[in-house]
Amino acid sequence: IESKLQDDSFWYFVSNDTSDKDQANRIDLLFNIVKEKSDKSKDKLFSYRKYLEDFIEENKNPTNSSDPLKWFEIKNTFDILLEWYENRNLYHLIGYIIYEKLIDIKSIIKHYDEAISKIEFKEKLTDIICKKYINEDKYQLDNLSYESPKEAHSILLLFNIITYEKSDFSYRFPFHLFKTTFWSLEHIHAQKSEKFETIVEVKDWIMDLKNLNQSFSKQKEHQDININFSEIDTYIENLDNEQQISKELKVIMSNIETKTNDVFNRHNLENLCLLDAVTNSSFNNDGFSKKREKLLKIDSGNYIDEKGERIKAFIPLTTKNIFLKYYTINASTFQMSYWGFEDRKQYVAYIEKTLASFFNLKTEKDGE
Numbered sequence: 001i002e003s004k005l006q007d008d009s010f011w012y013f014v015s016n017d018t019s020d021k022d023q024a025n026r027i028d029l030l031f032n033i034v035k036e037k038s039d040k041s042k043d044k045l046f047s048y049r050k051y052l053e054d055f056i057e058e059n060k061n062p063t064n065s066s067d068p069l070k071w072f073e074i075k076n077t078f079d080i081l082l083e084w085y086e087n088r089n090l091y092h093l094i095g096y097i098i099y100e101k102l103i104d105i106k107s108i109i110k111h112y113d114e115a116i117s118k119i120e121f122k123e124k125l126t127d128i129i130c131k132k133y134i135n136e137d138k139y140q141l142d143n144l145s146y147e148s149p150k151e152a153h154s155i156l157l158l159f160n161i162i163t164y165e166k167s168d169f170s171y172r173f174p175f176h177l178f179k180t181t182f183w184s185l186e187h188i189h190a191q192k193s194e195k196f197e198t199i200v201e202v203k204d205w206i207m208d209l210k211n212l213n214q215s216f217s218k219q220k221e222h223q224d225i226n227i228n229f230s231e232i233d234t235y236i237e238n239l240d241n242e243q244q245i246s247k248e249l250k251v252i253m254s255n256i257e258t259k260t261n262d263v264f265n266r267h268n269l270e271n272l273c274l275l276d277a278v279t280n281s282s283f284n285n286d287g288f289s290k291k292r293e294k295l296l297k298i299d300s301g302n303y304i305d306e307k308g309e310r311i312k313a314f315i316p317l318t319t320k321n322i323f324l325k326y327y328t329i330n331a332s333t334f335q336m337s338y339w340g341f342e343d344r345k346q347y348v349a350y351i352e353k354t355l356a357s358f359f360n361l362k363t364e365k366d367g368e
Contacts (some may be wrong), residue, residue: 002027012176013095034073093125095175130359146267156274160316177314186275189339193253195285200241215340270344278313288338292323
């Protein structure tokens, strides 16, 4: 049992504890479940004290079948957890519930014991997730943004897990990689002008914004968009690419960025994905196409950083799909240079459809 619990892929499915110091003997988890230790309890000897009380009480009235440890309870609890782990669907549902702390593992076992069938148990787990995200407005897709990182993170993680579940029968979301890495919301189109150091970076940034401006302007709901780039074009056209950025140019750039951030919905869900700290740091201030190039190299293990070290990181499936333009179905708008209006629109539509299917709901396109 301890050997299996030392397997990180199993351990991080049933536990959020990333501290080896606090959980040197991982079998303690089973003792704590059986003795119903509260998740809020800081008493590391809680289960030991409970077993000691049982042992003392048992010695007062010993029997031939005496077993104060009640080993069968430990073994049975482990067998239940292992059964869940080996069932791909339960693995994803329970793994997500535990990570998000929707209910604790003791409550999940209680639901398991009360269910009359495995189908009913799965439906109960899905319902637990559904009640959390369907009934609270802050989790609605239109309300998610960079300013609500916890909620956006939860939905994007759920989107990832459902995608792994649906994609291939051999795919399992790696909770052990996810829980042992720092994650953040990454802007897909992210360039921040205040971080630019040379004119060539400014020129690339302006070209990216012009493409976005054209992409958004083609849509009926954005016909009033009219961003004027002539001032900055005139200012930088005769400057050397390696030249430093003047204070005057920074003011012009700041004015453009303030306007374009709102127009292009920079902080909305349509421009966000999950990314680990290693990959995020390697992106620096790159545009979409450069990010895509680096991400594919990192995912394949062929990216060498500035220190000459090979970088390998876990890239969530939906994040890879974004930079592969997997969600951009409309061939007439397909391009790999930037994250345009149609890319964003179809990305959010895919998230909505995926979640609706998981929660067994209808979307507007389904014709409610």
